[in-house]
Amino acid sequence: MNLENLRRLLSDPELRDQVSRLLTQKMRADARTVEVNAQLARYIGDLARRPDTGDAAMRALRASIKEHLDYYETLVGLTLAFNDRLMERLNGMAEPAESARTQANMVLSAQPGAVVRAPFHLENNKKAPIDVAFETTPFASADGSQLIASQTAFDPPNLQIQPGQEKKIELIFTVSDAFRVDEDYFSTVTVTGLEGTQLLINLHVERPPGAVISPVSEPESLVPVPAPALVTEPAPAKTRRHRPKIDARAAAGRSGLKPAKTARKKP
Numbered sequence: 001m002n003l004e005n006l007r008r009l010l011s012d013p014e015l016r017d018q019v020s021r022l023l024t025q026k027m028r029a030d031a032r033t034v035e036v037n038a039q040l041a042r043y044i045g046d047l048a049r050r051p052d053t054g055d056a057a058m059r060a061l062r063a064s065i066k067e068h069l070d071y072y073e074t075l076v077g078l079t080l081a082f083n084d085r086l087m088e089r090l091n092g093m094a095e096p097a098e099s100a101r102t103q104a105n106m107v108l109s110a111q112p113g114a115v116v117r118a119p120f121h122l123e124n125n126k127k128a129p130i131d132v133a134f135e136t137t138p139f140a141s142a143d144g145s146q147l148i149a150s151q152t153a154f155d156p157p158n159l160q161i162q163p164g165q166e167k168k169i170e171l172i173f174t175v176s177d178a179f180r181v182d183e184d185y186f187s188t189v190t191v192t193g194l195e196g197t198q199l200l201i202n203l204h205v206e207r208p209p210g211a212v213i214s215p216v217s218e219p220e221s222l223v224p225v226p227a228p229a230l231v232t233e234p235a236p237a238k239t240r241r242h243r244p245k246i247d248a249r250a251a252a253g254r255s256g257l258k259p260a261k262t263a264r265k266k267p
């Protein structure tokens with residue numbers, strides 16, 4: 001769920017009113033629970049101080065305990081029924097959500113200190129214009145021991161794509177000293193405005209010139225899904241003077257993503 005959808009849910013007037021009623025009732029219920037428990041504790045204390053507890057007092061105490069057990073039994077039953085209904089609904093939602101997902105892989109390689117500019121394309125196959133922006137996750141190392149919040153930018157940072165139009169976007173970030181050489185890092189770019197559309201980035205950090213450079217691993221295959229409304233592909237990487245080489249690849253299956261283009265030039 002992206003931030004736009006979350007904001008829409010939080011601003012829903014019906015949901016806001018229901019949350020307000022729930023909080024008010026919860027506060028009243030908590031106050032009454034404290035009051036009742038205090039009264040019950042005093043009653044049990046009085047019974048303990050009596051030398052002989054009569055049958056009437058024991059029956060009253062038993063009735064109170066039975067009422068508590070009935071309450072918790074009803075509460076557990078409602079919780080179980082609620083979770084059963086929710087599980088059925090989630091199972092029904094799982095298949096459409098999976099089929100609507102669009103993913104592409106981009107494999108990059110760069111040396112520490114390099115500024116990476118990795119282009120890719122978005123195409124609008126819908127009948128209406130779409131407003132697009134981007135969100136990224138931190139880079140995570142393959143072994144999970146590192147989480148690096150790299151300063152990632154996009155050029156342009158947001159845009160509108162008309163029906164049938166294709167736009168080029170550049171992903172820009174710096175490979176800081178926090179990245180370890182000869183290791184792979186992974187990040188996810190989410191395209192807001194196109195639900196379920198993601199670009200998975202695999203960055204291999206190369207050794208400086210003169211050292212042995214580990215090869216970049218091949219990208220994974222895309223998850224096979226029906227043709228989406230968005231076409232996403234990495235564009236061929238450009239080699240610029242005094243910049244490290246950048247490999248950009250994307251694989252495509254039945255997802256509707258365009259065939260991969262691989263550009264790899266020696267620096």
